[in-house]
Amino acid sequence: MPSLGRLHLITDTRPGRDPLAVLRAALPVARAELVVQVRVEDDATDRQAYELARRVVALCRRYGATCLVNDRLHVALAVDAAGGHVGAEDLPVRAARRVLGSAAVLGATAREPGSAAEAVAAGASYLGVGPCHPTGTKTGLPAPIGPAGVRAVAEAVDVPVIAIGGVTAASVPALRAAGAYGVAVVGALSGAADPARATAELLGALRC
Numbered sequence: 001m002p003s004l005g006r007l008h009l010i011t012d013t014r015p016g017r018d019p020l021a022v023l024r025a026a027l028p029v030a031r032a033e034l035v036v037q038v039r040v041e042d043d044a045t046d047r048q049a050y051e052l053a054r055r056v057v058a059l060c061r062r063y064g065a066t067c068l069v070n071d072r073l074h075v076a077l078a079v080d081a082a083g084g085h086v087g088a089e090d091l092p093v094r095a096a097r098r099v100l101g102s103a104a105v106l107g108a109t110a111r112e113p114g115s116a117a118e119a120v121a122a123g124a125s126y127l128g129v130g131p132c133h134p135t136g137t138k139t140g141l142p143a144p145i146g147p148a149g150v151r152a153v154a155e156a157v158d159v160p161v162i163a164i165g166g167v168t169a170a171s172v173p174a175l176r177a178a179g180a181y182g183v184a185v186v187g188a189l190s191g192a193a194d195p196a197r198a199t200a201e202l203l204g205a206l207r208c
């Protein structure tokens with residue numbers, strides 16, 4: 001399995017957003033360092049998720065980037081994505097691994113060392129850890145865990161830790177110092193006036 005990219009761009013499909021435009025700006029800058037996670041709103045249909053995911057897979061292929069699908073693992077399989085990401089309300093990690101197969105990339109959400117180690121034992125190949133900082137992108141989240149929370153998880157597992165939640169280029173150094181392998185962002189790219197430049201800034205911070 002090739003090494004996991006450090007910058008995870010999660011699609012923003014809220015009204016008024018253009019996830020494919022953001023992706024087209026980010027891909028030439030980040031290329032194989034980019035992991036794109038196709039994440040749609042809960043009320044989106046499977047057909048909508050599928051149509052977005054197959055476009056994202058095609059774009060990623062041109063640049064050697066990796067495409068994952070959030071929650072809907074049947075969509076990941078249908079579009080031949082590299083894998084998927086599951087959290088507490090999705091398929092359990094062990095079941096997700098059975099669905100995707102042993103070669104797939106499988107991410108799981110964790111926010112403390114115990115559940116993180118369980119997710120890895122069940123087959124997760126990376127962990128999404130957070131929210132690290134306050135975010136307006138997703139509601140109903142628990143309190144941010146900060147770099148200290150990321151450190152506690154990173155010290156407990158031997159898979160890449162991807163920090164998520166309110167991440168900006170400015171917050172990357174502290175997260176990396178805490179043991180994060182990479183970061184996942186929605187707003188830092190989707191809300192950027194210049195997503196290509198924002199991609200370069202995030203990558204620059206990740207490479208330090």
Ligand SMILES: Cc1ncc(COP(=O)(O)OP(=O)(O)O)c(N)n1
Nearest residue numbers: 085086087088109128129162164184
């Ligand atoms: C990299 C990464 N980390 C965490 C999440 C959150 O997943 P989940 O807890 O299942 O919440 P939803 O994204 O499904 O609303 C993620 N998607 N990616």
Ligand SMILES: Cc1ncsc1CCOP(=O)(O)O
Nearest residue numbers: 135137138165166185186187
């Ligand atoms: C899906 C998700 N899970 C935890 S935080 C989050 C949203 C992250 O978005 P942003 O990068 O805009 O804070």
Ligand SMILES: [Mg+2]
Nearest residue numbers: 071086087090
């Ligand atoms: Mg989920």
